[in-house]
Amino acid sequence: MLPSFSYLTEHAGFRGTIKNSPSDFVVTELEVPELFLRDTRAELLQRTSEAPPAQSSQCPREPKRRRTEPPGQGAPACPRDAAGGGCAATPGKSESEGDPELRAGLGEACPLESLLGKPVSELLNKFACDLKDTWGLENNADAGTREFSLGPRLDKKIRADLHSAVRQKFPFLVTVTRDNEMIVKGNPDYRELCQLVTEKETNDFFKFLDAKLENSTFSFEPDGNKEHRKVVHHFINRKFGKLLETKSFTVTDVNDQPNMSITVRFREKSWSRKRSAGGFQEKQDVYTAFTLQKENLETLEAIGLLAAELDILPSDFSYTGIKDKKAITLQPMIVKKVTPERLKEIGNKMEKKGMKIFNIRPAYQHLRLGQLKGNHFDIVVRDLQHHSHDSSADLKERISEAMKSVETKGFVNYYGPQRFGQGQIVQTDQIGLALLNEKMVKAVKLFFTPEDTDDPVNNAKRYFLQTEDAKGTLVMLPEFKVREKMLLRALNRYGVNHEGCTKAWLNIPHSLRIFYVHAYCSKIWNEAASYRLKTYGSKVVEGDLVCLEENGESISLNDKVHVVTASEESANKYSIYQVVLPMVGHSVKYPSNKVGQWYHERLSKDELELCKFRVSPLHLNIPGCYRLILKTVQNLSYFLESSEKEIKIEDNHLNDLKVSLHISFDLDPSCYATVCLREIMKCNF
Known part of the structure; x- marks a missing residue:
């Protein structure tokens, strides 16, 4: 793995084996993102279904503009510190607010940085604020023509994610696509409504409109001016009449006096479901959260099996990170287009394939790589021995010394073996280098290089390299080999040449x-x-x-x-x-x-x-x-266990017993437990 790489600490270390079985290496994501319940590790294993609690984020309320002001006056300017739209208040009068399954996460700004990168995200923030500033100037002809390019985005899913993320963070912006280039500009409808009601109401109205939550409503602040209410009614009917309907209701205002307020709801026909032969067809924008426990499976392989069983695309699953194969791992996931009931139905089948599904409940949106807060590890190191050059030392003393050293000083923050395809003839970094050098055919051939085993997958890879018969190879591959099949379908269509291989790589998701x-x-x-x-x-x-x-x-x-x-x-x-x-x-x-x-x-x-x-x-x-370069380990604890349970582990016995070391610790995101163990034990795996 890292044979000649430097260590940080100077203790002697010891030898042992890890991952003798999946149960010897258990990985659990530390904190669940806001879309999920904050379950403890024990709860993850015990609970099978529960709805998440409501999430809310209180924002300072904007001073109200008097309703006696004529329409068109008093349009609010954008304060510089509010341009990012980071404080996303939920509609104050929305009836869906009490439903935690629907509202969870709406108060959180979409993580644009994970989609755009921080530099582009900050440029977008600046564009948004500058645009709002120009809206506050009278007779500014430039305000309606300003645009900001997010660059070409060929992947439809990425475009959809960006459309949604921009609208959620900046309700006053709209996104359009021109020849695969995504353009951001001001929303003229938002600006017009700002002339009629407060900016907070406008902000909340467009968030309500974008969320499209079934059976939800939105109410504007009480308004005693009938002519003004009429103008607002006309604006909404003119702009959104096919989607929304409005009505005035008597309400009690802040002074406990009866007043009138406009309530908006989605028209029934927009929520009607299409009839199919088997009954009602499920809506396509449903999201279901769950915790996946897998054993001896790659994350993408597990997703491939789930997708095949649910008859959806692997890209409909989202997760926060890739987990080890040779381990038992628990991680939150969200799947699109699948109801909680449907996910529960496949539970027994998935158990036969090395997976268990827990904590099934509705969610609001998908997850993104990198959202996790860290991981907890429970690891067993077996067959403990001295290093060959250190045979005279006391083994228990060596273990204690190693633990104290790494707990105090930390470890070198190397990327671990799973980053590169541990044990494979061709590792992922070799394919990456070929792609960077734009050697597309070489990258495809490296991708299909087989291992020295006789199984259907490697036999199919050998056949492809020998014949370049993409269609025949497709038939030989198991269904869960999603990446291979994506590449082969494009190669079958475009050929195994530079252009065809380029299109084949474009056929798999950007991630x-x-x-x-x-x-x-x-x-x-x-x-x-x-x-x-x-x-x-x-x-x-x-x-x-x-x-x-x-x-x-x-x-x-x-x-x-x-x-x-x-x-x-x-x-x-x-x-x-x-x-x-x-x-x-x-x-x-x-x-x-x-x-x-x-x-x-x-x-x-x-x-x-x-x-x-x-x-x-x-x-x-x-x-x-x-x-x-360096990272620290948190909550480190350990104990020794003899295979002969009746014998106590005494200092003078340890060297002669078959002993296992049980280690438990937490690591930050993107840190590798095998790397931490390498520092503790002073050996490569």
Whole structure:
């Protein structure tokens, strides 16, 4: 895995084996995102279904504009600090507010950064605020023509996610697609309604409109001006009459006086369901959350099996991270187009395939990679022994020493073996390098390189490499091999040449294409981290890069990263735990010491220049980011257990007994338990 890479700590360590069985390596996501209940690990294993509690986020209420103002006056300006729309209040009078299954998560702003990257997201924020500022100026002809490009987005799912995310965060913006390029501009309907009611009401109205929650309603603030109510009625009927209907009702205002208020609801025909031969057809925008426990299965393989059973696409599943294959793992997922009832029906079938489904309940939207808060690990290390050069030492003492050392100092934050395809002849970083070099045919051939086993999958891969018969290979592959089948369908249509292979890579989701490129970037990062520690050790030196934010998990902006000066080195201003290294890309800066020179030389060996981390034919854009060199472990605990239960583990017996080590700890997102164990035990797996 990391045979010659540097260690952080100096303790002697010990030997042992991990993953003897899946139950020896149990992984549970630490915190469930806001769309889910915050279950404990025990609850995840015990509960099978429960609806999430209502989530709410209180926003400061905007001062009300008097209803006596004539329509068209008093349009609110956009305060600079509110441009991002981050405080998304839910409609104050919506009847759906009490339904936690429907409202959970609506108070949270969509994570645009995960879709756009932080630099583009900040430019969008600036565009949004500047646009609102121009709306506050009279006779500004430019306000209606300003546009902001999010760039070309060929993947329909990504476009749909962006459309929804932009509308949820910025209700006053609309998105349009022109030749696959996504354009953001001001919503003239929002601006017009702002002339009639308060901006908060306008904001909430458009969020209600975008959510399209069945049987929900929205009410404007009480309004005693009949002529003004008439104008609002006419506006909504003129703009949204096919979708909405309005009516005035008597309500009690803030002074406990009777008043009139306009209530809006969706027309019944917009919610009618199509009849099918078997009864009512389920709506296509339903989301169901669940916890998946899998054993000895890759995450994508498990999703493939679930998709085949439910007769949906693998892309209809969303999750926050990839989990180990040789383990028991528990992680939240959300599936689109499947009801909780339908998911419960397949539970028994899935158990026969190494999966269990818990905590099934409705959800509001899908998950995104990287949303997780961290992972908890329960690991058993068996066959404990001394290292060959350390046979005279006391084994129990060595274990205690290792635990204290890593608990105090942490470990080198390498990417683990599953990032690269542990044990495979061709690893994912090799495919990523071929894609970066735009060697599309080579990347396909690497992808279909078989392992040295005689099974249907590897036999199919051998057949393809020998014959380039995509259609015949399709027939040989099992249904759950989703990525392989996606590639083969395109190769069958377009041919196994440069153009055909390019279209084949485009035929798989963007997240899978970029996965291979990120694997290559991770390999380079691992090598750089080892070189940095061998060259400078734990001292922060001139030219190092340090993170200026505390607890920075995903550092993407250059202004959050500082280059250490000579005077700062002399003053020991920074800690080694603040030092970061860049994940290669076109928008990162590199250390200005020997490590920076190492990056240039290493990339030149792979025929990659620093500005080449864009693969236009595959719509891949790799700006790069920064990763902390060192990480710490939390909540570390352990105990020793003898296979001979009746014998106590005494200091003078341990070396002669068959003993297992049980370790439990938490790690931050994107940290690898096998890497932490490598530091503890001082051995590679």
